[in-house]
Every structure is written in structure tokens, then in C-alpha cells.
Amino acid sequence: MVEALTTAPMSRPLALGGAVLLALTVLAVAAPPAWAAESAQAATSRLFDRIAGDPPRLQAFIRAMPKGGDLHNHLSGAIYAESYLGWAAAGGLCLDVATHAIARPPCTGELRPAAAALAQTPGLRDAMIDSLSMRDFMPTPSDASGHDHFFSTFGRFDVAETGHVGDMLAEEASRAAAEHTQYLEIMWYPRLREAAALGLSRPWSGEDFAADLAAVQGGLPALLAEARQDTDQAEARMRQVLRCGGPDADPGCGVAIRYQAFLLRTLPPAAVFAQLAYGYALVRADPRFVGVNIVAPEDDPVALRDYGLHMRAFRFFHAAHPDVHLSLHAGELTLGLVPPEALRDHIRQAVEVAGAERIGHGVDIADEDDPAGLLAEMARRHVTVEINQTSNVEILGVAAPAHPFPFYRAAGVPLVLSTDDEGVSRIDLSHEYLRAVQSWHLRYPDLKALARNAITASFLAGAPLPTDASGAPRDDPALIARSDKAQLQWQLELAFRAFEAHAASAG
Numbered sequence: 001m002v003e004a005l006t007t008a009p010m011s012r013p014l015a016l017g018g019a020v021l022l023a024l025t026v027l028a029v030a031a032p033p034a035w036a037a038e039s040a041q042a043a044t045s046r047l048f049d050r051i052a053g054d055p056p057r058l059q060a061f062i063r064a065m066p067k068g069g070d071l072h073n074h075l076s077g078a079i080y081a082e083s084y085l086g087w088a089a090a091g092g093l094c095l096d097v098a099t100h101a102i103a104r105p106p107c108t109g110e111l112r113p114a115a116a117a118l119a120q121t122p123g124l125r126d127a128m129i130d131s132l133s134m135r136d137f138m139p140t141p142s143d144a145s146g147h148d149h150f151f152s153t154f155g156r157f158d159v160a161e162t163g164h165v166g167d168m169l170a171e172e173a174s175r176a177a178a179e180h181t182q183y184l185e186i187m188w189y190p191r192l193r194e195a196a197a198l199g200l201s202r203p204w205s206g207e208d209f210a211a212d213l214a215a216v217q218g219g220l221p222a223l224l225a226e227a228r229q230d231t232d233q234a235e236a237r238m239r240q241v242l243r244c245g246g247p248d249a250d251p252g253c254g255v256a257i258r259y260q261a262f263l264l265r266t267l268p269p270a271a272v273f274a275q276l277a278y279g280y281a282l283v284r285a286d287p288r289f290v291g292v293n294i295v296a297p298e299d300d301p302v303a304l305r306d307y308g309l310h311m312r313a314f315r316f317f318h319a320a321h322p323d324v325h326l327s328l329h330a331g332e333l334t335l336g337l338v339p340p341e342a343l344r345d346h347i348r349q350a351v352e353v354a355g356a357e358r359i360g361h362g363v364d365i366a367d368e369d370d371p372a373g374l375l376a377e378m379a380r381r382h383v384t385v386e387i388n389q390t391s392n393v394e395i396l397g398v399a400a401p402a403h404p405f406p407f408y409r410a411a412g413v414p415l416v417l418s419t420d421d422e423g424v425s426r427i428d429l430s431h432e433y434l435r436a437v438q439s440w441h442l443r444y445p446d447l448k449a450l451a452r453n454a455i456t457a458s459f460l461a462g463a464p465l466p467t468d469a470s471g472a473p474r475d476d477p478a479l480i481a482r483s484d485k486a487q488l489q490w491q492l493e494l495a496f497r498a499f500e501a502h503a504a505s506a507g
């Protein structure tokens, strides 16, 4: 099977170009020649139209279809509750049978040893899975909000993450490969807490960013060294779990993985700033980290209070390092969740002040001041919006037709489909493609464009391939040899050719 772009520590992004080129050669043998591609695409499109009203067949079609990448996914939220429970049981952790959370030992009182409790307590496994995810969520007086239930799951399973980053990466990669996703851009980075502590150990200037940077800079090299070691270990464990390089390697070994650093916007400014300084330093030091993000509930009182400050801090770093990519969660809000004033400019600030190249969610675009002007600006600057429809339904209660996907699309803003937290939502990327088809009556060429966007809008290093009038990338062996992005684009095109040849003959 294809060797992943990330199966060895890289001194520079192209260090594994040979492995990918080998993969492309393998795919090229299986794929039909280019002259057959257009008619196969047309035949695949006709097949799609015939089965569009037949959900099971459509689901099978979409699962088999190449989907490019998932650009918006949080590592801890991508893991299914069953895995966390397994690690809790194997690792001697406890289950709180009152709150249905995983907890550290000693297991006394309401805390029971996880392995024994799961084996002996009727109904406990189901109650735990419901508590650690959105499965079967039904509002009750004590658990009334999908928003609150969603975000509170993270605090109920985070104890079980310790020591399992490699296992988590393996789970995500294996799942991605099984649904024909070539690339994952995962929000994860090590030493997040230590970075916050570094900031909190020093006085906060107010808003003298240069002084704040000078104050934390001395602590960054040690964190970066630890981060490299942690990442090496996590990836080594992932490869071990996936049996990469062996005769029975999991197809997940062929999924290319990159990471985004991020700050937690609910923390005090000193902690947020240090996380940002560290995130920028990490992206500049280690090519596996390709961008910086901002996470945690946007409607949190601290997040709302400091939103402008956070955007200005991003601008400070962006001015010094414009080559560090930015994707920012912005506009994950609705009227009622927050006052109308909080809906007026978050996306605009992310684009215009911080310099974001991608926006996560962007749900409240219609409530922004001058939405038409902002949409035109985003289209002009190719600011891509990461659409996480299931997450938006669960957290915000915003479903089609209220969802702004068509609003962005009509304005020519580039879009991608992503999962956000597939473990918490108990979905996968295929589910989001299927949901998009059913919500917005998308057709095969629309899905193909979304999949291609997931590579072109990625933060993979290197220049993209040139495209023809239909949006199809053109072969350019010299560029493919030196650009990670071009390599993945071409890998996706060859996967489409193979998929369409098969679909056309089967349809």
C-alpha cells in the first residue's frame, strides 16, 4: 500500500517525495489513460443522477468516491467513545457512574474500575457512550442543550487521551483511508498546557505584543524540542498500530497527515498569547505543522470579550510571518446564543484583521454587517469556508435550509466539507458528503469540486498544479516532484480516474 507522506520525520516537506511518486506510479498503472477520463466522468455523473434518490446506493457511491481531504477535524473529537472506554479499561482508569465520565484513579466511591464496571454493570457501556458523544442525545431538564452536551463531552473523555495520541492518529488515518480520503489536516499539537503555563508565569502587558513576545520567547526552544519528540513518538506509535511497512499494512498508512497548532480562546490573554507565540514557532520549526487555528466555544464570555484582542494578536504574528497559514473558527454563532452585536463582525475580523485564509464554520455570515461585501471579498481573496454541517446542527441547531452553504456558493466563495468532531458526532466524512447532497441537491461534479478544494485549500507545502477550464488539474511532473500539494492533487486525480472507470463500467 501507499506509504504516507508522514511516515518518517521530515527535515523538509519533500523528504518523502519518492514514496509518493512511487504511489502515483502504482495508481497510474491502475488508472485508465487521460483520453478515457472525460467520458468516464460523464458516465459516473449519469450514474450518480440515477441513484441520487436511492439513499443506500448513494451512500455506497459516496463512500467509495475519493474525497481529497478533511481540513477541519480536532483529534480528540475525532475518536469514538468505544476507543476511549477501551483505553480506560486497559489503563486502569475509573468510570464515574454518577456523571458517566472517565476519571483518574483511585477508583473509590462513585468511581469504579473501568474494566470491571463495564463488564459487570448492565447498561453502563451504553450510558457512557451516550455521555461521551452526541449519540441518542435528547434534551432533559438537567442536560437541555445540544451545544452544552457537545462541548462537555471533551471533559468527560480527556483523561483517557493521555499516552494515546498515536492510537488516536491511527484511528483517524485508518478511517480516512477506508472512506477514500487522501489527506488529513488535524488540529493537534503537543505541550499546549505548558505553553499556556509559560504565558501565565509572566505579567501580561495589556497589549504590547512585542513586549509579551520578548517575555515568552526564552521559554519556546525547550517546548519546541519536546514537541518534536512528542510528535515523533506519536507518529511512531501510529505506524506501529497501522503496521506500516509490513505485508498487512493498514491502508491508513497511505493517508498524508499534517497538523494545525491552535490557541484556546477561553483562557486568559497571557496564556492565549503564549500559545500563539508557541504555535507560530512550531509551524516555522517543524514542517509537519502547517497552520495555526483558534478553538473552544466562540460564545464563551471570555472568547467574546477578547475576540478583537485575539484577532489583533494574530495580525501581529501574521505581519512578521505571513507564510504561516491561518484557518480560524469564526461565525460559529447564532442569534439568541449571543446578542446580535456579537454576530456583526467576527468573520470579517478573522479575514481582514487576522488575515485568515480559511474560515471554520462561518455560520452567521448573513448576520454580519454588509454580508454581500464580505462575501465578495472572500471570493476575491479565495478565503475558503470549512462546512461542518452535522456539527452546526448539533451545536447551533442550524440545519438546511437555514444553513448558509448556498449563500457562500452563490457568491463564489470556495467551500470544503469537513467533519469537525466525527467521534463526538458519530459521523464520518462520507456522512457529511451524503448530507450535503441531500440538503442542497448537489450533483457529482459538485462533489468532485469539493474534494479537489480539500487539497487546493489545504496548507500542504508547495505550489498547486495549474488547472484547465473545467477545474481539473493538469499533469506537471516537475512540479509534482517538488510540491507536496501538487503531489496530493495528482494522487487525487488518479484516484478519480480509477473510481470513475470502475463506476462507469459498473453503472
Ligand SMILES: [Zn+2]
Binding pocket: 072, 074, 329, 360, 420
Ligand atoms: Zn472545529
